[in-house]
Amino acid sequence: MTLLKVLLFVSIVIVCFLSFLIHPEHEPHYIWEKIPVFEAIFGFVGCIVLIIFSKVLGHYFLEKQENYYDYD
Amino acid sequence: MxxxxxxxxxxxxxxxxxxxxxxxxxxxxxxxxxxxxxxxxxxxxxxxxxxxxxxxxxxxxxxxxxxxxxxxxxxxxxxxxxxxxxxxxxxxxxxxxxxxxxxxxxxxxxxxxxxxxxxxxxxxxxxxxxxxxxxxxxxxxxxxxxxxxxxxxxxxxxxxxxxxxxxxxxxxxxxxxxxxxxxxxxxxxxxxxxxxxxxxxxxxxxxxxxxxxxxxxxxxxxxxxxxxxxxxxxxxxPGVEILAYLGAIMTVYGVVWAIMENDMRRLLAYHIVSQVGYMVAGVGIGTELSMNGSASHAFCHILYKALLFMGAGAVIHSTGLRKMSDLTGRGLYKKMPFSLIFYMVGAFSISAVPLFNGFICKPMIVKAAEEAHRIPLFFLMHMASIGTWLCVGLKLPYYTWFGKAQPGVKEIEAKEPPLNMLLGMAFLSFLCIFMGIYPDILYRILSYPVYFHPYAPLHVIGTLQMLLMTVAGVWLLLERLEPQAVINLDTDWFYRKGAILFVKFCYGLSAVRTATQNLAIGLVDGVIKLSKNPIYAVQSLLSQKESGMPPYDPNTYRQAMGIGVIFSLILFCFICFIFFARLTQLIR
Incomplete structure (x- = not known):
């Protein structure tokens, strides 16, 4: 697990570093195209938002026992 | 020839x-x-x-x-x-x-x-x-x-x-x-x-x-x-506005429900909803790029989604278990490594990892939304991409094949599925990778000429950033993601519960019908009793006695009735006599 963590950390550093080196082929149109690590931030924040939102929605509104729809 | x-x-x-x-x-x-x-x-x-x-x-x-x-x-x-x-x-x-x-x-x-x-x-x-x-x-x-x-x-x-x-x-x-x-x-x-x-x-x-x-x-x-x-x-x-919004909402909807899900194939089914959302949005945006994207995404999606269902199906075939909460932490990866590998090819494809076929089609639609200045659509679909990777690429394989071993839970009994099942998965895995490496084979048959280059360096780097940071996010929240042995409601609640309500309503209607019928039968019954023996009926009504009504016997009251009739006839004759006497007086 520790090895995997290190590997993940190193690869994140590498891809983030690479995005500073490579320049877009066309002029950036949107503000987020100008931020080199935008995708990384978006991925991280988006992931956490999705998990929390979905689990809250499930926990407070939608979760039911597995026999919820059973009838006789 | x-x-x-x-x-x-x-x-x-x-x-x-x-x-x-x-x-x-x-x-x-x-x-x-x-x-x-x-x-x-x-x-x-x-x-x-x-x-x-x-x-x-x-x-x-x-x-x-x-x-x-x-x-x-x-x-x-x-x-x-x-x-x-x-x-x-x-x-x-x-x-x-x-x-x-x-x-x-x-x-x-x-x-x-x-x-x-x-x-x-x-x-x-x-x-x-x-x-x-x-x-x-x-x-x-x-x-x-x-x-x-x-x-x-x-x-x-x-x-x-x-x-x-x-x-x-x-x-x-x-x-x-x-x-x-x-x-x-x-x-x-x-x-x-x-x-x-x-x-x-x-x-x-x-x-x-x-x-x-x-x-x-x-x-x-x-x-x-x-x-x-x-x-x-x-x-x-093509280009019907409402489809663009419905499609983009659909991508996120499928993902959110998939994150809650415990049943492997139900999770994957929610990802069909999510993935078809991209295609529907592509139709709604209606540009050449988005329409090409929808068609090519449908093509690739069929291949990798079937592959994912095959992988999950192989687990069900071997273990008989459908739910991640039953499989987690039981060391399945040791028993079914080939199924895991084929499944992961499908998972990489659906998550649009470079070199797999999702990477050559899904970004087309997302890009088309960006080019058409549909920013909300762009962000919704981008968000759904994260969710796809986190559910299909991380959550499902982790909790199915790996997972934290629980004390007292035995290692699972399982073996790889029959050869033909493995061959089916291998065939689709090959196609997913082949198309990912050689996208032109698909681009050539699309309706409109393709000017889209999936392997632009910045696009590859951006995708990798997003995927890796999602792994980091999942790692952080791994305990929250643990599948629970519950089900989650969806809009079928309305017709599944509605149907039960409708049946109950029908029972109610039926009860009203029965009551009305019983009332009518009672009335008819009463009339029959009354006409059978009117005197006794009145008697029994007065004395509150119900049972034991004898059949009508004409001799029982013949004398009493006869006297009554004679008296009334005499009275009638007497009245007639006075009436005629008065009448003759008046005429005279």
Whole structure:
């Protein structure tokens, strides 16, 4: 697990570093195209938002026992 | 060189389906595999144009409307049927094979239909064939879910038919092309189509029925119904604004429900909803890039989604367990490593990892939204990409094959599935990787010229950033993601609970009917009693005695009655006498 963590950390550093080196082929149109690590931030924040939102929605509104729809 | 005259591809499937029950053993298996091969050769010899027409009641029915768009879908449907039949080869169940072959054949009928009536006929045929694919599992869950599926699709079919009839009356044309106008017919046809595309809130039949089907049957289900709907939307409703929004919402909707889900194949079914969302959004955006994106995404999606269902199906086949909460921490990766590898190829493809086929199609639609300045759509779809990777690429494989070992839980008993199942997965894995490396093979057959380069360096780097940071996020929240042994409600709640409410209402109505009937019977009963023996009836009413009424005997009161009558006659005569005496006085 520790090895995997290190590997993940190193690869994140590498891809983030690479995005500073490579320049877009066309002029950036949107503000987020100008931020080199935008995708990384978006991925991280988006992931956490999705998990929390979905689990809250499930926990407070939608979760039911597995026999919820059973009838006789 | 022999000239091959092409025949309608659905005929090949239909004839094949009729042959299957009469064949045995190896011949049957050979026949199953030959059907799609013959159909593929047939497709290679079909040329663009309109043919195989039939005159019927003043309308022209067209069975062969062939252009680039219909060919893309036809190719992938045929390839898919080959993979699905290979995966199902060990199954000794004619019903399932016949239903699956008919299902694939009728979807080809939809794809080549040139008019709305032919389309409708194949549409309903497809619904019937697919419900038998579900029922072929023969479990209570499958039969119940199959009935719900059938009800929903018959409703959808009725809406579609109503739309077609109204549209034909309004415009006088039944040609199946881009539909014009915004009349009632137009909207009803659209609703009929988006019901099959599983657009929320009309989607719950999909995550309800697909996971209930058998391991091999579910593989077929993933491919045809939703993708024929995408095809019909692409042909009939390009650029319809509402589809862009519905599609983008759909991508996130599927993901959010998938994160909560515990049943492996139900999780994957929610990802069909999510992925079809991209295609629907692509249709709604309506630019050349987005339409190309939708068609190519449908092509790739069929391959990797079938592969994912095959991987999850292999686990169910070997362990008999469907839920991640039952599988987690039991060391499945040691027992089924090949299934894991094939599953992961599908997972990398659906998550649009570079070098896999999702990477060459999904970004096309997201890019098209960005280019068309549809920023909310762009962000919704981008968000859904994260969710796809986190559910299908991380959550499902982690909790199914790996997971934290719990004390006291034994390691699982399992082995790799039969060879034909592994071969089916290997075949699709090869296609997913091959298309990812060599996208031109797909781009060449698309409707519009492609100016999209998936392997632009910045795009690759950006995708990798997003994927890796999602892994980091999941790692951080791993405990929150743990699947629980619960179910989650969806919009099918309305009709599943609604149906029970309706039945209760019917019982209530029935009780009112019974009460009314009893009242009427009581009245009639009373009248009968009264007329049988009026005196005794009054007596019994006064003395509150009910039982033991003797039958009417005319002699009982004959004397009393006789005296009474004589007295009244005498009285009557006396009155008459006075009356006449007064009368004669008056006249005089």
């Amino acid at each position: 022999i000239m091959i005259e092409p025949v309608p591809p659905f005929l090949i499937y239909l004839i094949g389906a009729l042959l299957i029950p009469f064949l045995k053993g190896k011949t049957k298996k050979l026949c199953l595999l030959i059907i799609p091969i013959v159909a593929f050769i047939d497709l290679l010899h079909m040329h663009h144009g309109t043919y195989w027409t039939l005159h019927f009641m003043g309308y022209e029915l067209i069975f062969g409307h062939v252009d680039k768009l219909s060919m893309i879908f036809a190719y992938v449907f045929v390839i898919m049927s080959f993979a699905g039949l290979l995966y199902a080869l060990h199954v000794d169940d004619d019903l399932q094979h016949v239903a699956a072959v008919c299902y694939a054949g009728s979807s080809l009928g939809v794809v080549f239909a040139g008019d709305l009536f032919t389309l409708y006929a194949f549409w309903e045929f497809m619904a019937m064939a697919s419900v038998f694919v579900i029922w072929a599992d023969r479990s209570k869950r499958a039969i119940d879910a199959g009935f719900r599926y059938l009800m929903v699709h018959l409703f959808g079919g009725a809406v579609l038919l109503a739309g077609i009839v109204i549209y034909a009356m309004q415009t006088g044309s039944i040609a199946f092309g881009r539909l014009e106008g915004g009349g009632l017919g137009f909207w009803l046809i659209l609703i009929g189509f988006i019901l099959n595309a599983a657009v929320p809130p009309l989607h719950p039949w999909l995550p309800d029925a697909y996971p209930a089907a058998s391991v091999t049957g579910a593989v077929f289900l993933t491919a045809y119904t939703t993708k024929t709907a995408v095809y019909t939307l692409l042909r009939a409703f």
